[in-house]
Amino acid sequence: MNTQIAAVVAGPGAKGADSEVGRLRTVMLHRPGAELKRLTPRNNDALLFDGIPWVGRAQEEHDVFAQTLRDHGVEVLYLSELLGETLTIADARLECIEAVLTDPRLGDTLRDVLRSHLEGLHPEDLAHTLVAGLAHDEFTEGRGLGYALMKRSEFVIDPLPNLVFTRDSSVWVGDRVAISSLAMQARMRETSLTAAIYQHHPRFAGVRTVYSSRLERLEGGDVLLLGPGVVAVGTGERTTPAGAERLARNVLGEGLATTVLAVPVAQDRATMHLDTVCTMVDTDAVVMYPSAAETLEAISLRMNGDELVVGTPAPFLEAAAEAMGIPELRIIDTGLDPVTAEREQWDDGNNTLAIGPRLAVAYERNIETNTRLEMAGIEVLPIPGSELGTGRGGPRCMSCPVERDFLGSAKEVATANDV
Numbered sequence: 100m101n102t103q104i105a106a107v108v109a110g111p112g113a114k115g116a117d118s119e120v121g122r123l124r125t126v127m128l129h130r131p132g133a134e135l136k137r138l139t140p141r142n143n144d145a146l147l148f149d150g151i152p153w154v155g156r157a158q159e160e161h162d163v164f165a166q167t168l169r170d171h172g173v174e175v176l177y178l179s180e181l182l183g184e185t186l187t188i189a190d191a192r193l194e195c196i197e198a199v200l201t202d203p204r205l206g207d208t209l210r211d212v213l214r215s216h217l218e219g220l221h222p223e224d225l226a227h228t229l230v231a232g233l234a235h236d237e238f239t240e241g242r243g244l245g246y247a248l249m250k251r252s253e254f255v256i257d258p259l260p261n262l263v264f265t266r267d268s269s270v271w272v273g274d275r276v277a278i279s280s281l282a283m284q285a286r287m288r289e290t291s292l293t294a295a296i297y298q299h300h301p302r303f304a305g306v307r308t309v310y311s312s313r314l315e316r317l318e319g320g321d322v323l324l325l326g327p328g329v330v331a332v333g334t335g336e337r338t339t340p341a342g343a344e345r346l347a348r349n350v351l352g353e354g355l356a357t358t359v360l361a362v363p364v365a366q367d368r369a370t371m372h373l374d375t376v377c378t379m380v381d382t383d384a385v386v387m388y389p390s391a392a393e394t395l396e397a398i399s400l401r402m403n404g405d406e407l408v409v410g411t412p413a414p415f416l417e418a419a420a421e422a423m424g425i426p427e428l429r430i431i432d433t434g435l436d437p438v439t440a441e442r443e444q445w446d447d448g449n450n451t452l453a454i455g456p457r458l459a460v461a462y463e464r465n466i467e468t469n470t471r472l473e474m475a476g477i478e479v480l481p482i483p484g485s486e487l488g489t490g491r492g493g494p495r496c497m498s499c500p501v502e503r504d505f506l507g508s509a510k511e512v513a514t515a516n517d518v
Protein backbone atom coordinates (compact mmCIF):
# COMPACT_ATOMS: atom_id res chain seq x y z
CA MET A 100 0.00 0.00 0.00
CA ASN A 101 1.37 3.37 -0.99
CA THR A 102 1.71 5.54 2.09
CA GLN A 103 3.10 8.56 0.18
CA ILE A 104 -0.39 10.02 0.12
CA ALA A 105 -1.35 13.56 0.98
CA ALA A 106 -4.34 13.82 3.30
CA VAL A 107 -7.60 14.63 1.59
CA VAL A 108 -8.79 18.04 2.66
CA ALA A 109 -11.87 17.30 4.71
CA GLY A 110 -12.30 20.30 6.94
CA PRO A 111 -15.67 21.52 8.16
CA GLY A 112 -17.69 22.86 5.29
CA ALA A 113 -15.37 21.34 2.69
CA LYS A 114 -17.10 20.67 -0.59
CA GLY A 115 -16.93 17.31 -2.25
CA ALA A 116 -17.26 13.72 -1.14
CA ASP A 117 -15.07 10.79 -0.25
CA SER A 118 -17.77 8.13 -0.26
CA GLU A 119 -21.19 7.25 -1.61
CA VAL A 120 -22.79 7.17 1.82
CA GLY A 121 -21.47 10.08 3.89
CA ARG A 122 -24.35 12.30 5.01
CA LEU A 123 -25.52 14.14 1.91
CA ARG A 124 -25.51 17.91 2.43
CA THR A 125 -25.76 19.45 -1.04
CA VAL A 126 -26.72 17.96 -4.37
CA MET A 127 -27.01 19.29 -7.91
CA LEU A 128 -30.13 18.24 -9.81
CA HIS A 129 -31.63 19.26 -13.10
CA ARG A 130 -35.42 19.57 -13.21
CA PRO A 131 -36.33 18.29 -16.68
CA GLY A 132 -38.09 20.83 -18.87
CA ALA A 133 -38.53 21.94 -22.46
CA GLU A 134 -35.67 19.73 -23.65
CA LEU A 135 -37.83 16.65 -22.98
CA LYS A 136 -40.55 18.11 -25.21
CA ARG A 137 -38.15 17.74 -28.13
CA LEU A 138 -38.26 13.94 -27.96
CA THR A 139 -40.20 12.22 -30.75
CA PRO A 140 -40.38 8.61 -31.95
CA ARG A 141 -37.97 9.64 -34.70
CA ASN A 142 -35.23 11.04 -32.51
CA ASN A 143 -35.58 9.30 -29.14
CA ASP A 144 -33.01 6.61 -29.92
CA ALA A 145 -30.39 9.10 -31.02
CA LEU A 146 -31.19 11.18 -27.94
CA LEU A 147 -30.76 8.11 -25.71
CA PHE A 148 -34.32 7.82 -24.43
CA ASP A 149 -36.25 4.54 -24.53
CA GLY A 150 -39.63 6.22 -24.83
CA ILE A 151 -41.41 9.55 -25.05
CA PRO A 152 -41.95 10.81 -21.51
CA TRP A 153 -45.07 12.66 -20.40
CA VAL A 154 -43.19 15.80 -19.50
CA GLY A 155 -45.52 17.27 -16.88
CA ARG A 156 -45.60 13.98 -15.00
CA ALA A 157 -41.81 13.63 -15.26
CA GLN A 158 -41.50 17.06 -13.67
CA GLU A 159 -43.88 16.07 -10.87
CA GLU A 160 -41.83 12.94 -10.24
CA HIS A 161 -38.67 14.98 -10.19
CA ASP A 162 -40.22 17.45 -7.75
CA VAL A 163 -41.00 14.56 -5.39
CA PHE A 164 -37.35 13.49 -5.66
CA ALA A 165 -36.11 17.00 -4.84
CA GLN A 166 -38.58 17.40 -1.97
CA THR A 167 -37.61 14.01 -0.51
CA LEU A 168 -34.03 15.20 -0.42
CA ARG A 169 -34.98 18.56 1.13
CA ASP A 170 -37.11 16.80 3.74
CA HIS A 171 -33.95 15.02 4.82
CA GLY A 172 -31.95 18.20 5.17
CA VAL A 173 -30.27 18.15 1.76
CA GLU A 174 -29.72 21.44 -0.03
CA VAL A 175 -30.86 21.10 -3.64
CA LEU A 176 -29.08 23.18 -6.28
CA TYR A 177 -30.67 23.32 -9.70
CA LEU A 178 -28.33 23.21 -12.66
CA SER A 179 -30.43 25.61 -14.75
CA GLU A 180 -30.47 28.23 -12.00
CA LEU A 181 -26.71 27.96 -11.58
CA LEU A 182 -26.34 28.14 -15.35
CA GLY A 183 -28.53 31.25 -15.67
CA GLU A 184 -26.43 32.97 -12.99
CA THR A 185 -23.20 31.77 -14.59
CA LEU A 186 -24.21 33.18 -17.97
CA THR A 187 -24.24 36.70 -16.59
CA ILE A 188 -20.44 36.38 -16.74
CA ALA A 189 -18.98 37.31 -20.14
CA ASP A 190 -16.31 34.58 -20.29
CA ALA A 191 -18.81 31.89 -19.34
CA ARG A 192 -21.19 33.06 -22.07
CA LEU A 193 -18.41 32.94 -24.64
CA GLU A 194 -17.37 29.43 -23.65
CA CYS A 195 -20.90 28.01 -23.74
CA ILE A 196 -21.69 29.72 -27.05
CA GLU A 197 -18.42 28.54 -28.56
CA ALA A 198 -19.27 24.95 -27.58
CA VAL A 199 -22.43 25.26 -29.71
CA LEU A 200 -20.64 26.86 -32.64
CA THR A 201 -18.02 24.12 -32.93
CA ASP A 202 -20.72 21.85 -34.36
CA PRO A 203 -19.32 21.02 -37.82
CA ARG A 204 -22.82 20.69 -39.34
CA LEU A 205 -23.37 24.45 -39.13
CA GLY A 206 -21.27 25.98 -41.89
CA ASP A 207 -19.87 29.52 -41.66
CA THR A 208 -22.99 31.43 -42.70
CA LEU A 209 -25.27 29.73 -40.22
CA ARG A 210 -22.56 29.87 -37.58
CA ASP A 211 -22.27 33.65 -37.89
CA VAL A 212 -26.00 34.37 -37.58
CA LEU A 213 -26.29 31.88 -34.76
CA ARG A 214 -23.43 33.55 -32.89
CA SER A 215 -25.12 36.96 -33.12
CA HIS A 216 -28.44 35.46 -32.02
CA LEU A 217 -26.95 33.74 -28.98
CA GLU A 218 -24.80 36.70 -28.01
CA GLY A 219 -27.92 38.87 -27.91
CA LEU A 220 -29.88 36.65 -25.51
CA HIS A 221 -30.59 37.51 -21.89
CA PRO A 222 -28.71 35.07 -19.59
CA GLU A 223 -31.85 33.14 -18.64
CA ASP A 224 -32.98 32.86 -22.26
CA LEU A 225 -29.50 31.78 -23.26
CA ALA A 226 -29.56 29.12 -20.53
CA HIS A 227 -32.94 27.94 -21.81
CA THR A 228 -31.71 27.72 -25.42
CA LEU A 229 -28.50 25.94 -24.49
CA VAL A 230 -30.54 23.27 -22.67
CA ALA A 231 -33.71 23.02 -24.78
CA GLY A 232 -31.90 23.50 -28.08
CA LEU A 233 -33.13 25.50 -31.06
CA ALA A 234 -35.40 23.96 -33.69
CA HIS A 235 -35.05 24.84 -37.35
CA ASP A 236 -38.44 26.59 -37.41
CA GLU A 237 -37.75 28.59 -34.27
CA PHE A 238 -34.68 30.18 -35.81
CA THR A 239 -36.21 32.44 -38.37
CA GLU A 240 -32.92 34.34 -38.83
CA GLY A 241 -31.33 31.09 -40.09
CA ARG A 242 -29.22 31.45 -43.26
CA GLY A 243 -26.75 29.44 -45.33
CA LEU A 244 -26.78 26.10 -47.11
CA GLY A 245 -26.68 24.13 -43.86
CA TYR A 246 -29.89 25.83 -42.77
CA ALA A 247 -31.56 25.62 -46.20
CA LEU A 248 -31.02 21.88 -46.47
CA MET A 249 -31.90 21.11 -42.86
CA LYS A 250 -35.15 19.22 -42.37
CA ARG A 251 -37.84 21.14 -40.48
CA SER A 252 -37.74 18.48 -37.79
CA GLU A 253 -34.02 19.01 -37.21
CA PHE A 254 -32.28 21.25 -34.74
CA VAL A 255 -29.86 24.10 -35.28
CA ILE A 256 -28.84 23.43 -31.67
CA ASP A 257 -29.55 19.93 -30.42
CA PRO A 258 -31.47 19.70 -27.11
CA LEU A 259 -29.92 18.07 -24.05
CA PRO A 260 -32.64 15.78 -22.62
CA ASN A 261 -30.07 13.74 -20.68
CA LEU A 262 -28.99 16.74 -18.62
CA VAL A 263 -31.35 15.36 -15.95
CA PHE A 264 -28.66 12.74 -15.29
CA THR A 265 -26.39 15.19 -13.52
CA ARG A 266 -24.27 12.34 -12.18
CA ASP A 267 -22.69 11.81 -15.55
CA SER A 268 -21.54 15.32 -16.49
CA SER A 269 -19.49 15.96 -13.34
CA VAL A 270 -18.38 13.99 -10.32
CA TRP A 271 -16.54 14.96 -7.15
CA VAL A 272 -13.55 12.99 -5.93
CA GLY A 273 -12.50 14.28 -2.54
CA ASP A 274 -12.50 18.06 -2.69
CA ARG A 275 -11.98 18.18 -6.47
CA VAL A 276 -14.48 18.12 -9.23
CA ALA A 277 -14.00 16.02 -12.35
CA ILE A 278 -15.66 17.45 -15.43
CA SER A 279 -16.36 14.33 -17.38
CA SER A 280 -15.79 13.59 -21.05
CA LEU A 281 -19.08 12.22 -22.31
CA ALA A 282 -18.90 9.53 -24.97
CA MET A 283 -22.21 9.83 -26.79
CA GLN A 284 -22.80 12.53 -29.40
CA ALA A 285 -26.17 13.40 -27.82
CA ARG A 286 -24.52 14.26 -24.51
CA MET A 287 -21.12 15.77 -25.33
CA ARG A 288 -22.17 19.42 -25.03
CA GLU A 289 -23.50 18.92 -21.47
CA THR A 290 -20.03 19.34 -20.04
CA SER A 291 -19.61 22.80 -21.56
CA LEU A 292 -22.39 23.82 -19.15
CA THR A 293 -21.07 22.05 -16.07
CA ALA A 294 -17.53 23.25 -16.80
CA ALA A 295 -18.76 26.85 -17.03
CA ILE A 296 -20.70 26.55 -13.76
CA TYR A 297 -17.76 25.15 -11.80
CA GLN A 298 -15.30 27.57 -13.35
CA HIS A 299 -17.29 30.78 -13.09
CA HIS A 300 -20.14 30.53 -10.58
CA PRO A 301 -19.19 32.21 -7.27
CA ARG A 302 -20.60 29.23 -5.38
CA PHE A 303 -17.63 27.20 -6.63
CA ALA A 304 -14.94 29.86 -6.42
CA GLY A 305 -11.58 28.28 -5.67
CA VAL A 306 -12.70 24.72 -6.40
CA ARG A 307 -10.04 22.82 -8.28
CA THR A 308 -10.67 20.30 -11.06
CA VAL A 309 -9.12 16.86 -11.35
CA TYR A 310 -10.39 16.03 -14.84
CA SER A 311 -11.50 17.91 -17.91
CA SER A 312 -13.83 17.19 -20.81
CA ARG A 313 -10.88 17.41 -23.22
CA LEU A 314 -9.42 14.22 -21.77
CA GLU A 315 -10.27 10.60 -22.61
CA ARG A 316 -13.87 9.42 -22.25
CA LEU A 317 -15.10 9.31 -18.68
CA GLU A 318 -18.72 9.41 -17.42
CA GLY A 319 -19.66 10.06 -13.80
CA GLY A 320 -22.06 7.11 -13.69
CA ASP A 321 -19.00 4.88 -13.87
CA VAL A 322 -17.27 6.48 -10.89
CA LEU A 323 -18.06 4.99 -7.48
CA LEU A 324 -16.38 6.32 -4.36
CA LEU A 325 -16.27 3.02 -2.50
CA GLY A 326 -14.82 4.66 0.57
CA PRO A 327 -12.13 7.13 1.57
CA GLY A 328 -9.20 6.67 -0.76
CA VAL A 329 -10.81 3.96 -2.93
CA VAL A 330 -12.45 4.76 -6.25
CA ALA A 331 -14.02 2.20 -8.60
CA VAL A 332 -14.34 3.14 -12.26
CA GLY A 333 -16.48 1.15 -14.67
CA THR A 334 -14.99 0.76 -18.13
CA GLY A 335 -16.60 0.09 -21.47
CA GLU A 336 -18.18 2.28 -24.14
CA ARG A 337 -18.91 5.23 -21.86
CA THR A 338 -15.69 5.30 -19.84
CA THR A 339 -12.87 3.89 -21.88
CA PRO A 340 -9.93 2.07 -20.28
CA ALA A 341 -7.87 5.11 -21.29
CA GLY A 342 -10.30 7.38 -19.40
CA ALA A 343 -10.16 5.20 -16.31
CA GLU A 344 -6.37 5.17 -16.46
CA ARG A 345 -6.25 8.95 -16.84
CA LEU A 346 -8.59 9.47 -13.89
CA ALA A 347 -6.47 7.03 -11.86
CA ARG A 348 -3.26 8.91 -12.68
CA ASN A 349 -4.89 12.20 -11.73
CA VAL A 350 -6.57 11.18 -8.47
CA LEU A 351 -3.69 9.00 -7.31
CA GLY A 352 -1.17 11.64 -8.31
CA GLU A 353 -3.09 14.33 -6.43
CA GLY A 354 -3.37 12.18 -3.29
CA LEU A 355 -7.15 11.96 -3.56
CA ALA A 356 -7.08 8.15 -3.46
CA THR A 357 -4.73 5.29 -2.73
CA THR A 358 -6.37 2.76 -5.05
CA VAL A 359 -8.45 2.98 -8.19
CA LEU A 360 -10.23 -0.18 -9.30
CA ALA A 361 -10.99 -0.45 -13.01
CA VAL A 362 -14.14 -2.53 -13.43
CA PRO A 363 -15.05 -3.69 -16.96
CA VAL A 364 -18.83 -3.54 -17.37
CA ALA A 365 -20.77 -5.61 -19.94
CA GLN A 366 -21.87 -3.13 -22.59
CA ASP A 367 -25.61 -3.45 -22.95
CA ARG A 368 -28.21 -0.71 -22.93
CA ALA A 369 -29.29 -1.83 -19.44
CA THR A 370 -25.75 -1.74 -18.08
CA MET A 371 -24.23 1.33 -19.65
CA HIS A 372 -22.55 2.49 -16.42
CA LEU A 373 -21.22 0.81 -13.30
CA ASP A 374 -23.96 2.50 -11.26
CA THR A 375 -26.65 0.72 -13.27
CA VAL A 376 -25.61 -2.57 -11.64
CA CYS A 377 -24.18 -1.51 -8.30
CA THR A 378 -24.63 1.31 -5.79
CA MET A 379 -23.60 1.64 -2.17
CA VAL A 380 -26.19 1.69 0.61
CA ASP A 381 -23.89 1.45 3.63
CA THR A 382 -20.21 1.97 4.37
CA ASP A 383 -19.64 -1.73 3.69
CA ALA A 384 -22.64 -2.77 1.59
CA VAL A 385 -23.88 -2.52 -1.97
CA VAL A 386 -27.09 -3.34 -3.73
CA MET A 387 -26.09 -5.16 -6.85
CA TYR A 388 -27.56 -6.92 -9.87
CA PRO A 389 -27.03 -10.60 -9.01
CA SER A 390 -25.55 -11.57 -12.36
CA ALA A 391 -23.04 -8.72 -12.06
CA ALA A 392 -22.11 -9.88 -8.57
CA GLU A 393 -21.04 -13.19 -10.07
CA THR A 394 -19.11 -11.80 -13.00
CA LEU A 395 -17.67 -8.36 -12.22
CA GLU A 396 -13.91 -8.19 -11.95
CA ALA A 397 -11.61 -5.39 -10.91
CA ILE A 398 -8.07 -4.45 -11.81
CA SER A 399 -6.28 -2.36 -9.21
CA LEU A 400 -4.34 0.73 -10.20
CA ARG A 401 -1.85 2.15 -7.71
CA MET A 402 1.12 4.48 -7.89
CA ASN A 403 4.64 3.40 -7.06
CA GLY A 404 6.52 6.66 -7.17
CA ASP A 405 5.76 8.02 -10.65
CA GLU A 406 4.83 4.63 -12.04
CA LEU A 407 1.23 3.46 -12.39
CA VAL A 408 1.12 -0.16 -11.29
CA VAL A 409 -1.64 -2.16 -12.99
CA GLY A 410 -2.75 -5.27 -11.09
CA THR A 411 -4.30 -8.46 -12.39
CA PRO A 412 -8.07 -9.09 -12.59
CA ALA A 413 -9.71 -10.24 -9.36
CA PRO A 414 -13.35 -10.67 -8.30
CA PHE A 415 -14.75 -7.16 -7.80
CA LEU A 416 -16.13 -7.65 -4.31
CA GLU A 417 -12.88 -9.17 -3.04
CA ALA A 418 -10.70 -6.53 -4.66
CA ALA A 419 -12.94 -3.77 -3.29
CA ALA A 420 -12.89 -5.13 0.27
CA GLU A 421 -9.13 -5.50 0.16
CA ALA A 422 -8.64 -1.95 -1.09
CA MET A 423 -11.13 -0.59 1.46
CA GLY A 424 -9.40 -2.46 4.28
CA ILE A 425 -12.59 -4.20 5.39
CA PRO A 426 -13.21 -7.95 5.79
CA GLU A 427 -16.08 -7.99 3.29
CA LEU A 428 -18.04 -5.73 0.96
CA ARG A 429 -21.52 -7.07 1.61
CA ILE A 430 -24.17 -7.47 -1.05
CA ILE A 431 -27.69 -6.92 0.12
CA ASP A 432 -29.17 -10.28 -0.72
CA THR A 433 -32.14 -9.43 -2.90
CA GLY A 434 -32.63 -13.18 -3.57
CA LEU A 435 -34.69 -12.35 -6.64
CA ASP A 436 -35.49 -14.83 -9.37
CA PRO A 437 -33.61 -13.98 -12.58
CA VAL A 438 -36.62 -12.54 -14.41
CA THR A 439 -37.63 -10.19 -11.58
CA ALA A 440 -34.00 -9.22 -11.09
CA GLU A 441 -33.66 -8.40 -14.78
CA ARG A 442 -36.90 -6.39 -14.83
CA GLU A 443 -36.00 -4.38 -11.76
CA GLN A 444 -32.42 -3.80 -12.92
CA TRP A 445 -33.81 -2.38 -16.18
CA ASP A 446 -35.96 -0.05 -14.08
CA ASP A 447 -32.93 1.12 -12.09
CA GLY A 448 -33.60 -0.94 -8.97
CA ASN A 449 -29.86 -1.06 -8.27
CA ASN A 450 -29.42 2.65 -8.91
CA THR A 451 -30.06 4.06 -5.45
CA LEU A 452 -28.93 7.37 -3.99
CA ALA A 453 -27.73 7.12 -0.39
CA ILE A 454 -28.51 10.15 1.77
CA GLY A 455 -26.47 8.60 4.55
CA PRO A 456 -25.52 5.10 5.70
CA ARG A 457 -28.54 2.76 5.44
CA LEU A 458 -30.82 5.49 4.06
CA ALA A 459 -31.40 5.54 0.31
CA VAL A 460 -33.71 6.99 -2.31
CA ALA A 461 -35.03 4.41 -4.80
CA TYR A 462 -37.70 4.19 -7.48
CA GLU A 463 -40.91 2.93 -5.84
CA ARG A 464 -41.71 0.61 -8.76
CA ASN A 465 -38.91 -1.81 -7.81
CA ILE A 466 -40.99 -3.36 -5.08
CA GLU A 467 -39.05 -6.60 -4.70
CA THR A 468 -35.62 -5.00 -4.52
CA ASN A 469 -36.85 -2.32 -2.13
CA THR A 470 -38.51 -4.88 0.14
CA ARG A 471 -35.25 -6.83 0.41
CA LEU A 472 -33.35 -3.63 1.14
CA GLU A 473 -35.77 -2.82 3.98
CA MET A 474 -35.45 -6.37 5.32
CA ALA A 475 -31.69 -5.88 5.39
CA GLY A 476 -32.03 -2.71 7.48
CA ILE A 477 -31.75 -0.14 4.69
CA GLU A 478 -34.45 2.52 4.97
CA VAL A 479 -35.81 3.15 1.49
CA LEU A 480 -37.27 6.52 0.52
CA PRO A 481 -39.44 5.63 -2.48
CA ILE A 482 -40.00 8.08 -5.31
CA PRO A 483 -42.10 7.72 -8.46
CA GLY A 484 -40.18 7.28 -11.70
CA SER A 485 -42.48 5.95 -14.39
CA GLU A 486 -41.74 8.86 -16.73
CA LEU A 487 -38.25 9.74 -15.54
CA GLY A 488 -37.26 6.12 -16.09
CA THR A 489 -37.76 6.40 -19.85
CA GLY A 490 -34.34 8.04 -19.94
CA ARG A 491 -32.92 4.87 -18.34
CA GLY A 492 -31.58 6.36 -15.15
CA GLY A 493 -32.51 6.26 -11.47
CA PRO A 494 -31.96 8.40 -8.36
CA ARG A 495 -28.18 8.08 -8.44
CA CYS A 496 -27.96 8.97 -12.12
CA MET A 497 -30.16 12.03 -11.48
CA SER A 498 -27.97 13.50 -8.74
CA CYS A 499 -24.50 14.96 -8.43
CA PRO A 500 -23.51 15.12 -4.75
CA VAL A 501 -21.63 18.38 -4.28
CA GLU A 502 -21.10 17.93 -0.58
CA ARG A 503 -21.23 14.90 1.67
CA ASP A 504 -19.79 14.54 5.14
CA PHE A 505 -16.36 13.03 4.71
CA LEU A 506 -15.90 9.59 6.22
CA GLY A 507 -12.14 9.84 6.53
CA SER A 508 -9.03 10.72 4.67
CA ALA A 509 -6.83 8.81 2.27
CA LYS A 510 -3.97 9.15 4.73
CA GLU A 511 -5.95 7.54 7.54
CA VAL A 512 -7.01 4.70 5.27
CA ALA A 513 -3.47 4.11 4.10
CA THR A 514 -2.27 4.05 7.69
CA ALA A 515 -5.05 1.73 8.84
CA ASN A 516 -4.36 -0.69 6.00
CA ASP A 517 -0.66 -0.76 6.76
CA VAL A 518 -1.17 -1.85 10.37
Ligand SMILES: NC(=O)NCCC[C@H](N)C(=O)O
Nearest residue numbers: 147264320372490491492496
Ligand atom coordinates in the same frame (compact mmCIF):
# COMPACT_ATOMS: atom_id res chain seq x y z
N1 LIG B 1 -25.38 7.04 -14.58
C1 LIG B 1 -26.33 6.63 -15.43
O1 LIG B 1 -26.54 5.45 -15.64
N2 LIG B 1 -26.99 7.57 -16.09
C2 LIG B 1 -28.08 7.30 -16.95
C3 LIG B 1 -27.84 7.88 -18.31
C4 LIG B 1 -28.99 7.62 -19.24
C5 LIG B 1 -28.89 8.35 -20.56
N3 LIG B 1 -30.08 8.21 -21.31
C6 LIG B 1 -27.71 7.84 -21.36
O2 LIG B 1 -27.90 6.93 -22.16
O3 LIG B 1 -26.62 8.37 -21.23
